[in-house]
Amino acid sequence: MSLVLDDLSVGYGRRTVLQNVDLVVEPGTVLALLGENGAGKSSLIKAIAGVVRPRTGSIAYAGTDLSRLDRRLRARVVSYVPQRGPDVYGLNVREAVLLGRNPYFGISPTRADHDAVDGALRRLGLGDLAERQVMDLSGGQAQRVLIARALAQQSDVLLLDEPTSALDLRYQVDVLRLIRDLTHEHRKVSLIAIHDLNLAARFCDAFVFVHQGRVSHRGGIETAYTAEAISEVYGLDVAVDISPDGYSVRPLLHPGERSLQHRTPS
Amino acid sequence: MASSDAAAVAGGRLSGPNWRRLRIPLVLTIAGLASLGIMAAGTLVGTSGVSLAGIGRAILIGVSGAEIPADFAKEYRIVWNLRFPRVLLGFLGGASLSLAGVLMQGLLRNPLVSPFTLGVSPAAAFGAALVIIMTQASGAGTGGLEVAAALVSALGCAALVLGFGSFRRLSPTTLILLGIALTQLFEALTSGLQYFASEDALSAIVRWTFGSVNDAQWYQVQVLFALLVLSLPYLLLKAKDINAIAFTGDDVATSLGVNVPRVRIVIIAISVVLTAVVVSFSGVIGFVGLVGPHIARLIIGGNHRYLIPLATLTGGCLLVTADMVGRIVLAPVVVPVGIVIALIGVPIFINLVLSRRGAT
Numbered sequence: 224m225s226l227v228l229d230d231l232s233v234g235y236g237r238r239t240v241l242q243n244v245d246l247v248v249e250p251g252t253v254l255a256l257l258g259e260n261g262a263g264k265s266s267l268i269k270a271i272a273g274v275v276r277p278r279t280g281s282i283a284y285a286g287t288d289l290s291r292l293d294r295r296l297r298a299r300v301v302s303y304v305p306q307r308g309p310d311v312y313g314l315n316v317r318e319a320v321l322l323g324r325n326p327y328f329g330i331s332p333t334r335a336d337h338d339a340v341d342g343a344l345r346r347l348g349l350g351d352l353a354e355r356q357v358m359d360l361s362g363g364q365a366q367r368v369l370i371a372r373a374l375a376q377q378s379d380v381l382l383l384d385e386p387t388s389a390l391d392l393r394y395q396v397d398v399l400r401l402i403r404d405l406t407h408e409h410r411k412v413s414l415i416a417i418h419d420l421n422l423a424a425r426f427c428d429a430f431v432f433v434h435q436g437r438v439s440h441r442g443g444i445e446t447a448y449t450a451e452a453i454s455e456v457y458g459l460d461v462a463v464d465i466s467p468d469g470y471s472v473r474p475l476l477h478p479g480e481r482s483l484q485h486r487t488p489s
Numbered sequence: 490m491a492s493s494d495a496a497a498v499a500g501g502r503l504s505g506p507n508w509r510r511l512r513i514p515l516v517l518t519i520a521g522l523a524s525l526g527i528m529a530a531g532t533l534v535g536t537s538g539v540s541l542a543g544i545g546r547a548i549l550i551g552v553s554g555a556e557i558p559a560d561f562a563k564e565y566r567i568v569w570n571l572r573f574p575r576v577l578l579g580f581l582g583g584a585s586l587s588l589a590g591v592l593m594q595g596l597l598r599n600p601l602v603s604p605f606t607l608g609v610s611p612a613a614a615f616g617a618a619l620v621i622i623m624t625q626a627s628g629a630g631t632g633g634l635e636v637a638a639a640l641v642s643a644l645g646c647a648a649l650v651l652g653f654g655s656f657r658r659l660s661p662t663t664l665i666l667l668g669i670a671l672t673q674l675f676e677a678l679t680s681g682l683q684y685f686a687s688e689d690a691l692s693a694i695v696r697w698t699f700g701s702v703n704d705a706q707w708y709q710v711q712v713l714f715a716l717l718v719l720s721l722p723y724l725l726l727k728a729k730d731i732n733a734i735a736f737t738g739d740d741v742a743t744s745l746g747v748n749v750p751r752v753r754i755v756i757i758a759i760s761v762v763l764t765a766v767v768v769s770f771s772g773v774i775g776f777v778g779l780v781g782p783h784i785a786r787l788i789i790g791g792n793h794r795y796l797i798p799l800a801t802l803t804g805g806c807l808l809v810t811a812d813m814v815g816r817i818v819l820a821p822v823v824v825p826v827g828i829v830i831a832l833i834g835v836p837i838f839i840n841l842v843l844s845r846r847g848a849t
């Protein structure tokens with residue numbers, strides 16, 4: 224039940240944003256997509272989600288080419304959480320999460336759909352907010368609603384485009400822990416586009432650096448998290464510290480540039 | 490995170506008490522009964538006295554085709570030939586505009602758009618103005634040629650917007666901008682016609698743009714009724730797809746299995762046909778297509794499964810009420826419903842917007 228990308232290229236108009244991506248993601252793996260802004264991470268996620276049609280190559284899950292699946296069947300295999308959704312005026316949290324059941328029901332949601340929504344609300348700690356209007360939620364709570372919607376979709380492949388960008392530290396950790404646990408428990412395949420290299424190091428199993436539309440480095444943390452690789456991708460000198468807590472990446476300041484922690488508050 | 494929900498999930502689903510589940514059917518039932526009440530009131534109101542019993546009798550005779558008793562002939566003519574078409578055209582027209590408004594707002598993800606956003610209304614006005622000048626006809630909706638010209642022009646405008654918009658995958662912003670451009674174009678063309686028009690023709694064009702159901706005809710009621718009966722079941726079937734587009738955006742809706750361009754073009758086409766037909770029958774009745782959906786949304790929420798039927802009823806009630814007021818305030822003079830609806834609707838709308846939760 225692996226996700227296999229074969230020679231995938233994606234573009235918009237005359238611009239090619241992603242070229243010749245080959246990737247195999249095994250079940251039970253959380254894969255971090257890393258790279259600078261505009262590197263092509265979101266385009267890769269959109270191509271797998273079926274939002275953007277690839278120029279070349281194929282995307283297969285469990286041996287099935289996803290482009291051959293009916294839209295609704297594909298939506299049962301792959302779910303997608305964008306960086307930010309549109310303003311949701313007039314829906315409560317339960318109704319917003321129920322949108323994730325769209326590929327399953329016809330006119331009315333069934334008991335199974337409501338149960339899936341309840342499960343997703345519980346996993347995201349949204350039970351108490353189920354009847355609240357989404358418009359009245361904080362940014363972090365609204366982000367959790369988006370993730371709950373993807374969970375309610377009960378797909379094997381979970382795609383998240385910067386899922387923690389609007390969250391405070393506690394919920395960043397909670398959300399990434401939840402995604403990791405779900406992925407491991409249910410043998411899902413999760414791809415997370417993420418900017419925080421340190422959080423990615425703690426919660427992801429595999430790492431792919433996308434640089435100028437190509438995969439530049441990949442592998443487990445030992446092979447992917449090298450100062451050379453990260454410096455090349457981000458154009459910034461970094462140090463990678465390895466401690467019993469794991470890997471952490473630290474940008475190196477220019478000579479004479481003082482670290483903020485040494486400044487005295489005025 | 491799960492522990493905090495233990496109390497909430499105890500005993501079943503996370504949804505609220507039973508009365509909350511009953512709320513939506515209750516609201517829709519009340520709205521349906523209110524619609525019947527408002528239509529009955531609309532039939533009773535007028536300079537000639539008509540009784541409720543008279544309305545019932547007229548319906549029986551009209552539907553069964555029975556012979557009209559001589560002592561009832563006058564009342565029957567007033568009810569069946571004047572009041573019913575007027576009230577029903579008002580209700581169905583308001584319902585259609587509000588329905589079109591709710592669809593446009595959802596599919597273009599913009600609460601400020603109305604059925605007229607794509608330029609349908611000024612295009613219809615241009616078509617009608619052209620025929621009025623060519624034939625020197627007068628009065629809104631009386632001439633079949635005027636109706637046909639308004640309809641063809643409105644549909645042509647919508648086809649242009651959707652045709653050009655398809656080059657950009659029917660993105661909401663593109664459609665709105667194209668609509669603004671064509672609105673300006675048709676307004677300029679109509680102004681050009683007015684500049685060269687005779688006084689009589691100019692007066693007829695201005696009267697047409699007021700929007701009115703004064704000259705309602707049974708065939709107009711039948712056409713609108715047929716359109717609504719045909720489109721509503723389809724729209725309710727597609728409500729979950731409209732929800733996905735409105736509340737998740739095009740990309741996520743696609744990932745949820747929705748064929749976004751197809752749903753958008755078909756449903757916008759339905760809303761422009763409804764709008765074009767109403768405008769061609771009754772002139773430009775603004776505001777109901779904006780305020781009707783908002784009132785419904787504030788009552789029942791944004792889920793299109795319930796919003797579509799409620800907005801349809803709300804729009805119908807608004808227009809019949811406005812028409813009643815227009816017949817009463819300056820009786821025997823009848824103030825066109827297009828003017829009254831704005832005078833009534835604006836304060837209601839401002840109050841609703843300012844009092845809604847989260848308003849800043």
